[in-house]
Structure formats: structure tokens, C-alpha cells
Amino acid sequence: MAKYYSEKSPTALTILAIDKDPEVLELIKKGCNKYSYEVMTFTDTLPAVDVLRGNRDDFNLILMDLHMPGMDGYEFLRFVRREEFFAPVIVMSSEENRLSAGMAFLLGACDYWVKPLGEYLFQTVWTHVYRKYLNEKRKQKDNEKLEDDNQKRETNEDAVVVSSVGETPSSEDGDVIESNKSGPVNPQLPSAGSSRPQRRTKTKNRKGK
Amino acid sequence: MDKIHSHRQVAAIKHSLFDQGYLDEQFIQLEELQDDANPNFVEEIVTLYYRDSSRLISNLDHTLERNPLDFNKLDTLMHQFKGSSSSIGAKRVKAECTLFREYCRARNGEGCRRSFQQMKKEYATLRKKLETYFQLARQAGPLETAYRPK
Numbered sequence: 255m256a257k258y259y260s261e262k263s264p265t266a267l268t269i270l271a272i273d274k275d276p277e278v279l280e281l282i283k284k285g286c287n288k289y290s291y292e293v294m295t296f297t298d299t300l301p302a303v304d305v306l307r308g309n310r311d312d313f314n315l316i317l318m319d320l321h322m323p324g325m326d327g328y329e330f331l332r333f334v335r336r337e338e339f340f341a342p343v344i345v346m347s348s349e350e351n352r353l354s355a356g357m358a359f360l361l362g363a364c365d366y367w368v369k370p371l372g373e374y375l376f377q378t379v380w381t382h383v384y385r386k387y388l389n390e391k392r393k394q395k396d397n398e399k400l401e402d403d404n405q406k407r408e409t410n411e412d413a414v415v416v417s418s419v420g421e422t423p424s425s426e427d428g429d430v431i432e433s434n435k436s437g438p439v440n441p442q443l444p445s446a447g448s449s450r451p452q453r454r455t456k457t458k459n460r461k462g463k
Numbered sequence: 464m465d466k467i468h469s470h471r472q473v474a475a476i477k478h479s480l481f482d483q484g485y486l487d488e489q490f491i492q493l494e495e496l497q498d499d500a501n502p503n504f505v506e507e508i509v510t511l512y513y514r515d516s517s518r519l520i521s522n523l524d525h526t527l528e529r530n531p532l533d534f535n536k537l538d539t540l541m542h543q544f545k546g547s548s549s550s551i552g553a554k555r556v557k558a559e560c561t562l563f564r565e566y567c568r569a570r571n572g573e574g575c576r577r578s579f580q581q582m583k584k585e586y587a588t589l590r591k592k593l594e595t596y597f598q599l600a601r602q603a604g605p606l607e608t609a610y611r612p613k
Binding site: 328332335336351352353356357360361 | 495
């Protein structure tokens with residue numbers, strides 16, 4: 255999660271933008287330059303997909319036109335979710351349509367912009383990245399606390415067994431104390447695990463990097 | 464065996480909806496967006512559609528009662544409604560919307576009213592058929608657990 259968000263420069267974003275209309279992309283570039291975000295633009299979805307796959311940690315926000323030819327915004331949202339990219343996705347449409355917005359949100363979009371885009375949108379676009387970062391951090395802390403509690407419970411159970419046995423157990427009584435733990439009663443807690451924030455378990459559907 | 468029968472029934476209903484022109488390709492696009500992360504996506508979207516469009520329809524109703532008719536407003540409202548109907552693949556409903564808009568452009572109030580009534584009929588019919596379809600699909604359960612004939 256390190257590259258996803260930088261505490262030191264919380265508004266330093268690297269944005270990936272996909273829209274079939276070069277004028278829209280120009281506007282996006284203007285907005286990004288104004289607030290010193292880096293931006294990479296595409297008029298086609300598939301090349302953007304390739305770049306994303308090859309540079310997973312480089313982008314922390316994606317702007318996506320809902321109605322792209324070929325792979326459209328909805329399919330793209332599904333792709334982002336399946337391949338577990340962290341970057342929040344904001345969808346864009348030239349029409350304000352509640353049903354389209356509903357579909358986009360159900361598929362994981364974090365915001366819905368109606369064109370023509372205003373420059374003001376770029377001023378606070380970093381908040382979407384920040385919000386997601388805070389939520390992921392909280393989830394991770396909750397998971398760590400869960401592991402911590404489980405660990406403590408196991409330790410206490412061991413302690414109960416020992417005291418009921420009375421004397422220090424021989425090795426036959428099992429690996430009750432020594433086992434996999436690195437020390438006596440208060441073993442060292444395992445590190446936070448993978449660098450990925452924990453998510454709900456689901457089957458991964460990688461097509462291969 | 465029951466499961467196979469249920470799934471065949473669901474498939475049959477879906478086929479007839481397409482054959483009779485109630486649904487088009489767009490409905491299939493919705494189905495393709497459904498997966499483990501969104502197991503009831505199609506039903507959720509259709510529910511959203513009916514909830515959202517009922518507002519548009521009552522709006523259209525009110526606007527059609529005015530005298531003289533505001534054709535521009537009618538056209539704008541119908542454009543929105545057509546867009547949503549198109550998103551779920553409601554083929555017949557969409558066709559009536561197109562007709563309605565043509566009557567608007569021709570400033571034909573009677574044509575608008577007639578086509579609007581027809582549209583509402585199609586809209587209601589589709590709703591019932593889809594409700595049945597989703598109910599049966601839910602009862603039949605996930606496809607993986609049933610035999611899928613070629």
C-alpha cells in the first residue's frame with residue numbers, strides 16, 4: 255500500500271485518464287497541471303489496460319469515460335475490481351443518468367462526473383484517494399487487532415493447560431508452550447502480513463500479469 | 464432433477480423474452496457484468512430502473528395533461544426515459560419512446576398520447592415478465608450446481 259498514497263505529499267497524484275474525446279483529455283490535462291498532478295491520457299481502453307497491468311502501483315486515481323467503444327466504463331470497473339487495483343475510479347458521462355450512475359457505483363466507481371468537466375473538480379479530486387486510503391488503513395488495523403486477539407486467546411489457553419498440569423510439562427505434553435512461538439508466554443506478534451490490505455475473501459480471477 | 468428442470472424453465476423464459484422482442488443485446492451486457500462480487504447485479508439494476516423511471520413517467524403524465532403541450536419538455540423527459548430503458552435492454556419500451564419523440568418533433572399531441580399509453584403497457588408487461596424471471600432464477604439457484612445441457 256506504500257505507493258498508493260504518500261503521507262508526505264498527500265495531494266501528489268498520478269492520474270490515468272481514458273476518454274475517446276481528445277478535447278475532454280485536454281481539459282483533464284489542464285486541470286491536472288493546475289494542481290500539479292501527473293497525468294497519462296488514452297483515447298482507447300485497451301492500451302490503458304496494458305499500461306495499468308504493467309505499472310500496478312504507479313497510478314493512484316483513474317478517470318474513465320463510461321461510454322467508450324470496445325471495453326466500456328462498466329467492463330473496465332469490473333476489470334479493476336477483479337484485478338484488485340487500488341486506484342479509485344471516477345466515471346464520466348456526457349449525460350446525467352441516474353441509472354448509469356447506479357450501475358457504476360454498484361460496480362465500484364467512487365464518483366460520477368458529468369461533462370463538460372469543471373476545473374474545480376480537480377482541486378479536490380485527491381480526497382477520493384485519501385478517503386480510500388483511510389478506509390483501507392482502518393481495515394488493516396482491524397484485521398491486525400483480530401489476529402492479535404486470536405493470538406492472545408491461544409496463548410491464554412496454553413497457559414490454562416499448563417497450570418492445570420501443575421509441573422512444567424515435559425516435551426511429551428506437547429508443544430504447548432514452546433510450539434511455534436518464539437518465546438514464553440508473550441510470544442512476538444506476527445508482522446502485519448502481506449503488504450496488501452485484507453479484503454473479503456473471494457475467488458481471484460487473475461488472467462495473469 | 465428438479466434443479467435441471469428449474470434451470471430449463473428459466474432458460475426458456477429468457478429465450479422467449481428475446482424471441483418476442485421484449486429484450487435486446489443490452490440485457491446480455493448486463494448479465495456479463497454479473498459475477499461473484501455482484502451476484503444479483505441484473506436484478507438490482509432492473510429494480511433501480513423501475514424505481515427511477517416511475518418518477519419520469521408520472522412527470523410525463525403531468526406534462527401531457529397541460530394545455531397547450533410543451534413538446535420540448537416532453538421530448539427532454541422522454542429522452543431521459545429512453546436512455547434508461549435502453550440501458551436495461553427494454554427493446555419494445557425503447558421503440559415506443561422513439562415513436563413518442565417523433566410525434567413530439569411533429570408537434571402531434573394525439574400521437575404523443577397514444578404512443579405514451581402504448582409505452583406504459585409495454586413497460587408494465589415487461590416488469591411482470593422480469594419479476595417472474597428473477598423469481599424463478601433465484602429459486603433455481605446458481606448454475607454451477609446444475610447440469611448444463613449443450
